[in-house]
Amino acid sequence: xxxxxxxxxxxxxxxxxxxxxxxxxSSFDPDAQAFITATGITNxxxxxxxxxxxxxxxxxxxxxxxxxxxxxxxxxxxxxKYNLKDPxxxxxxxxxxxxxxxxxxxxxxxxxxxxxYADTNLNAATVLSNASYNYSVYSRTxxxxxxxxxxxxxxxxxxxxxxxxxxxxxxxxxxxLSSLTDINIYYDVDQAVYxxxxxxxxxxxxxxxxxxxxxxxxxxxxxxxxxGGNVAVYLPNxxxxxxxxxxxxxxxDGPAGFYGIxxxxxxxxxxLTGTQASNLYTAVQAFQTTLGRQV
Numbered sequence: 177x178x179x180x181x182x183x184x185x186x187x188x189x190x191x192x193x194x195x196x197x198x199x200x201x202s203s204f205d206p207d208a209q210a211f212i213t214a215t216g217i218t219n220x221x222x223x224x225x226x227x228x229x230x231x232x233x234x235x236x237x238x239x240x241x242x243x244x245x246x247x248x249x250x251x252x253x254x255x256x257k258y259n260l261k262d263p264x265x266x267x268x269x270x271x272x273x274x275x276x277x278x279x280x281x282x283x284x285x286x287x288x289x290x291x292x293y294a295d296t297n298l299n300a301a302t303v304l305s306n307a308s309y310n311y312s313v314y315s316r317t318x319x320x321x322x323x324x325x326x327x328x329x330x331x332x333x334x335x336x337x338x339x340x341x342x343x344x345x346x347x348x349x350x351x352x353l354s355s356l357t358d359i360n361i362y363y364d365v366d367q368a369v370y371x372x373x374x375x376x377x378x379x380x381x382x383x384x385x386x387x388x389x390x391x392x393x394x395x396x397x398x399x400x401x402x403x404g405g406n407v408a409v410y411l412p413n414x415x416x417x418x419x420x421x422x423x424x425x426x427x428x429d430g431p432a433g434f435y436g437i438x439x440x441x442x443x444x445x446x447x448l449t450g451t452q453a454s455n456l457y458t459a460v461q462a463f464q465t466t467l468g469r470q471v
């Protein structure tokens with residue numbers, strides 16, 4: 177056996193060195209091998225998929241932009257909690273903390289839509305910049321209803337009326353899903369409404385990018401046509417949740433608005449260019465295809 181020591185940069189700039197025991201002669205990228213070792217994944221198809229994913233992220237100049245990468249591989253709550261960018265079993269490494277009802281399988285992590293949510297342990301305002309961030313979600317679930325929140329956090333009473341859904345700053349929130357040709361994405365406290373046309377609503381990869389207040393939504397790597405002006409968006413001083421909103425809304429302080437989504441992939445990063453967003457989808461879809469769970 178050989179011991180490789182990862183640099184602080186490889187560990188997401190945490191400034192802490194960590195050692196992982198890596199099989200002698202391993203041909204995997206050190207970052208991929210660190211994740212494989214931390215999760216204990218032994219399936220060769222999954223190992224190779226992880227390794228190729230890391231190589232693709234680096235080749236596409238995505239790796240350095242990432243704060244958190246959740247590939248939901250391995251089929252268990254234990255393997256699904258790890259952040260590929262920093263695979264330490266610590267909240268400071270932005271590992272996921274699963275709460276409530278979840279079903280874990282080789283297809284990903286499925287929230288029950290009643291009380292299931294995952295805390296990323298990543299505080300949006302502390303870690304990210306208002307002028308530069310990107311969230312992505314690979315959803316394997318088709319949901320109907322009025323709105324769906326894939327991930328988010330909020331400060332204050334952000335909805336214009338009590339009966340309206342809350343607006344989640346720096347989140348991916350889709351509304352008016354009853355129509356298969358017309359959905360709205362409410363994005364920020366100023367109630368900006370972005371209209372997106374797409375025949376498939378809640379399956380696939382959604383990618384929201386903020387570049388100095390210019391908001392872009394990508395669906396499966398393609399820039400969607402948005403209507404509604406660009407606005408200044410501020411980030412909430414709260415941890416980002418998956419499958420629910422980390423809400424400070426109408427007296428609620430905690431998870432609210434639960435959705436039964438099966439997650440196949442999630443990233444949190446600084447802003448991406450259009451080319452990077454397209455390449456992110458290419459890399460993630462190749463990963464999903466290798467695992468036989470692409471949508």
